[in-house]
Amino acid sequence: MKSLKKIIYISICFTLVLFTTAGFAQNLTGVVLDNTNGKEEAIVGATVHWLGTKVATQTDIEGKFSIPRTKSGQLIISFVGYQSDTLNISNETDLKVYLKSENQLQEVVIRSGSTAIDRLSPHQTEIITSKALAKAACCNLSESFETNASVSVSYSDAVTGAKQIQLLGLAGTYVQMNVENVPSLRGLATTFGLNYIPGTWVQSIDVGKGAGSIVNGYESMTGQINVELQKPDISERIYLNTYVNSLGRGEVNLNLAKILKSENGKPRWSVGLLTHGSTLQSNIDKNHDNFYDLPKYTQVNFINRWKYESDKLMAQFGVKFLHDNRLGGQIVKNPLALDDIIYRFTNSTNRVEVFSKTARLFPNKPYKGLGLILSGIIHDSKSQFGFRPYDGKQNTIYGNLIYQDIIGNTNHTYKTGISFLYDNYHERFADTLMKRTEIVPGAFFEYTYKYLDKFTAVVGARTDFHNLYGTIFTPRLHVLYNINPDNALRISAGKGFRTPNPFAEYFGNLVSSRTVRFLDRIKPEIAWNYGFSYTRHFGKSSLIVDVYRTNFVNQLIADTEHPQFLYFYNSQGSWNSKANYANSAQIELNLIPVNRLEFKVAYRYTDVWNTIGKPFNQDITVRKMFIPRDRVLFNVGYALPYDKWKWDFTLQYNGTRRVPNLSPSYQHTSYESMPIQYAPAFVNINAQVSRSFRRWDVYVGGENLNNFTQKNPIITPDTPFGTRFDAGSAWGPVVGRIIYFGTRYKLGGII
């Protein structure tokens, strides 16, 4: 009986094998061509492979290929610079495939759902699409990361309203922030920069973790964030957004786009205007400490840009202008005070930016390109902290010339070029003057090796000649290994270099009676970052695990252990020392069990240490302040077809973090025996409902729905001119629950 079963089994197997081999005996042949200019030209070296299998080949010198047939019915043809084509194959024999040129110097990216992972990029990159941005409904870049597991946003103090991001356990200053690949939010703009880009201007945000590409410079340490704005040639003609919240903040964003001239259905000249106006004029003091919980402010902000596109040339140029005015501090004069003085924080920022991006394209060689990025920035910021004034001016000129080509075939590509940076800073805080001019010409080369869709390695290095700090050599390495189409491993390593701007980066700490002391001449910060990540896709769902370490060779230490001083000094240590480092590990699960229902669960562990004690000639390694060790993010979203109704719910758990000891009776006499204080963990809940109509969207939502606030975020608010006043050490939300309502109106989109 048993043997009979076996025989049947074997014969079934045998027939199956017979059938399959018979069915797929013949190879599938074809040719891959480009017919952009009406002429047929062979594409050499294009990858041809069956979806879901390891069977792959490449086209030869005539563009021809021959591939064994498999059970997969879908053939994918891809080539750098062209849109990949997927063909359904049943019994076709001789194929003729025309690939469409991408016509852009960008990598191919799959953008679906609300969280996307750039599958082809050797850099670990998450893409926050406009769909994910709509989940947070509001309002500027600092709120755009609400549903992102990697980036967290926090207030840095209880007065200025400035927000800071954290990535891999380190402050946002260690992240290179680009707007359309132009370094933008750097230098003095790091203070309020996240408030300078309204959410409705943003098309998508790419969050890259770990060392970035050397093409964009040497400043990226823990990652790079690139913001893509609404494009004038593909946006809606009119996009109007209004927003109001329960605190009295009002916002209007109006985006206009117009195609001026088009040829053969493709836009040639287009122009876009992105505008923003917002204000908050109510007195908010929910904790009754006679300090504004949020500063009153007004912001006016716009970008005007022009775009030209032809087969051979793509050019963009534009101008940005920003004015931002803030008033915080005490609301009324303390009635018990004998003198007639009031503690006020004011800031007025004006910023003008001009930029241009030009790319020379080679229509039949989409892998080849020459690009030039130019930008100029004037940033002028004036502030008052009680009696202490701060003036900061920054003038920047930046240029980057990039040439991209292949060596032999597209398995070997390279980018090379030269860059130039001129940075002029002039800062004065009370009676401390800081001035410097940086002139940095540099050159870079980045080589990419690609083996089918399996393996990609990017090796890059740049050398910059800094007028103040000598020659800077920056190497970076990225490796992507696709075990199979659904499993990917990434490794990255690289060095970063940046000049810190103590006042702009620790702006919130200036809202205090601390005396600012520089113990050293501030040296540039240098760090090495190493990382590893694993991505697994199953269906539409995905699982991401990553581990990163940042090790500082030199770090600027802002020491706030002593309640009456803010010390700045250089850290001690070398590249492999365990003096100043940040370890970060994260696991993220994106689950889409059924269409239109999305879950995201993420846990992040960070372990960040600093070596401090120089003011007392001591040496002690302690946890870095204000960095929560544990963070959990949970997000669920559900939508009806076409987003007719959409519900979204987010919960964040922020673990305990070390905070300075600000008890008015505390005497700081030693680093070694100082008591270590922790702030409690807290939960933050946000939710939103939106309804789409033909042209309108309306949304209503709430932030901090559980109404958690930090008690007494300001130390001795009654005596702001006393010796222990400190509003720069807030660790949690200062304002409670916020309910908001907004509308979006879109007219003249493509669909």
Add this chain to the structure above:
Amino acid sequence: MKNILFILFFATIFSGFTKEDPPKTAEVKLKTSAICGMCKKRIERDLGVTKGIVGSNLNLDDKVVTVIYNPKKTNPKKIKNAISKIGYDADEVIADQKAHDALPGCCQKSAAPHKD
């Protein structure tokens, strides 16, 4: 504890939204003046966010759109008017002239038939 209660509260709201039984629906077929895939996308999307409409599918071969709707909230006359406002004919209701003229050239009635 308070937070947990809060979460449970929200979870109930969400499950309430998602598990709700679909209401009884009706179906209507309407001949439109759609031309191409873009028209199909536009009509299906705009109908998708219109009150009372559960779903729709436009067949580009015969230009007939099949609309599934909730008869308590809408009726075929209202649906025809909605299609007219998007810029297309729906049976006897001809396209709203203003909406039609605002469509891209390739989607207007004067455009030559094309597939994509």
